Amino acid sequence: MNMKKFIYLVVLICSFGLAGCTSETESLFEGTSADRIEKELEEAKEVLVSAPNGWLMEYYPSSQLLYGGYNVLASFTEDGNVTISADIVDASQKATSFYKLKEQAGPVLTFDTYNEIFHFFAEPNSGIGATGTGMGGDYEFTVMSSSNEEVVLKGKKTGNYIRMTPLQESVTWEAYLTSIAEAEALVKYSQFKYKVNGEEFVGTKSYRTLSFSYVKDGEKVTEIFSYIQTPTGLKFYTPITLGGGSVSELSYDATANVWKADGVELVPYITPASVFQGEGPWYLTYDNMGDFGKVYADKAMEMAATAYPNKTLEYLTIAPGSGAVSMVVGGEQGLLELNTTTVDENTISLTLTGMGDSKGVEFANAGLLYAVMPFAYFDPVTFKVEPDDIENPTKITLTEVGNTKNVIVVTNQETPFGYHE
Known part of the structure; x- marks a missing residue:
């Protein structure tokens, strides 16, 4: 090593040594990291409790956005309570549970105790979506930004952005959710x-x-x-x-x-097929299942009588918009997941996915699946659709393609199944 380089290294070492011996150093940040985290959480909480009439949350479950968005109303209190209402339940319904703010690379808002309204979106067996997955919604959110005018959250599971804005003080929760229901109708x-x-x-x-x-x-x-x-x-x-x-x-x-x-x-x-999919739910009755369908219905009722003595199939409905077949026995409802596909303007196909809620699966295994088979099975059942009025239908005649003996008339007027021997 030549002398010039040696002297340069000595100078650098001495410089660092002098710096290390300095009695005082200055931090680029005020307070400790723990202090800063605590301050962030306090500020986020101040914002959450600041809305006098609560927040309107534009909530999107599903990482693939399969079900669209939902209006969730949320009111936070200083002592950790949150009251929830949403457009998935009756406009007057509310549920209160706890929330928490915690640190995970930034403030995280978590709904850490069960709320029967809010946790519906994350319920694995909600009746919407695959069994074991449900709608795949979040209940933990990273707080991306917060002010008294807007809070932006990001779902930890889905990655979806959730926007919250204060609900106007002049609007009641029930009135707002009622206006949503009227608009959606x-x-x-x-x-x-x-x-x-x-x-x-x-x-x-x-x-x-x-x-x-x-x-x-x-x-x-x-x-x-x-x-x-x-x-x-x-x-x-x-x-x-x-x-x-x-x-x-x-x-x-x-x-x-x-x-x-x-x-x-x-x-x-508006086409016959779209009328069937957009209206409803469609009620089936024993008398309107036709001779072909009655054979299956008779078999269903014979088998179900063993599992449910002194009870009957009270209602059987097709709800294409909700993707479900509904069965009501003894006042209890069971759902089977249904896919409705438009073949052309006049033709639809109905297919059971094999999924359903616990009561729906129970009913199916007890024999009531036979009552469903004339109009929907695990392979597509295809029908020509003939509404009585294309603009305001009350009845639709379904004729199976390739099996003209299977003719079923459904109605959107609430009608019991009406089984009789």
């Missing part, structure tokens, strides 16, 4: 045409999603857009970008019965 159709820049895209509604399929460069492309219902229309998680446009929100025009924004319209596409 207008979106009763299963198919729509999305019109933009002279183009039309046919979309299918499932839960709170719109699915559009079209051909691009010779290949079929499907895009799904999740939305949340608002009192005035539809608000999308990500904008609809079909036809060269970009639309984040559509408002309902009652005069024209369309949802629209500048240069864009979402128009109900």
Whole structure:
């Protein structure tokens, strides 16, 4: 080593040595890390409890946004209570549980005790979604930002962004959720045409999603857009970008019965198939199952009589919009998961997934599956659909394709199954 390099190294070593011997050092941050974390949690809590009428949470379960968004109302108290209401239950219903703020690389809001309303979205056997998974919703959220005007959360499991804004003090919770229910009742159709820049895209509604399929460069492309219902229309998680446009929100025009924004319209596409999927639930009765269906119904009732003596099948319904077959026995409801597929404008297929809630599986195993088999099985059962009125149907005649002996008439008027020997 030459002398010049040696002297340079000595100078550096001495410099570091002098720095290490300095009696005082200055921190770039005020307080300890523990102090800073505690302050962040306190500030987040101050914001949560600051909304006098609670928060409106735009909640999206499912990492794939399969079910769209839901309006959740949440009111937080200083002592760790949270009261919840939502548009998945009756507008008057509320449930109170506990919440907590904790540190995990930033403030995390967790709903750490069971809340019968909020935890429905994470319930593994809710009747929506696969058994063991349910809707796949979050109950722990990273607080991305918080102010008295807006809190932005991110689901720890799904990664979905959840926006919360204070609910107006002049609006009661029940009134707000009632307005959501009234607005959603207008979106009763299963198919729509999305019109933009002279183009039309046919979309299918499932839960709170719109699915559009079209051909691009010779290949079929499907895009799904999740939305949340608002009192005035539809608000999308990500904008609809079909036809060269970009639309984040559509408002309902009652005069024209369309949802629209500048240069864009979402128009109900009414066909026999869409009427079946959009209306309902559809009630089946023993007398209207036809001779073919009655054979299966008789077998079902014969088997179920052993499991449920002195009880009968009170109601049997098809709910395409909810994706379920419902059976009521002795006042208890059981659900089987159902897929409804549009074959063409006049034809639909019904398929059981093999999933259901615990009571639905119990009923099926007890023999009531036989009552379902004439209209839905594990392989698709395909029907021609004939409503009595395309605009305001009360009855629909279903005729199985390839089996004209299987004719079933269903109604959207609440009607008991009415089994009789």
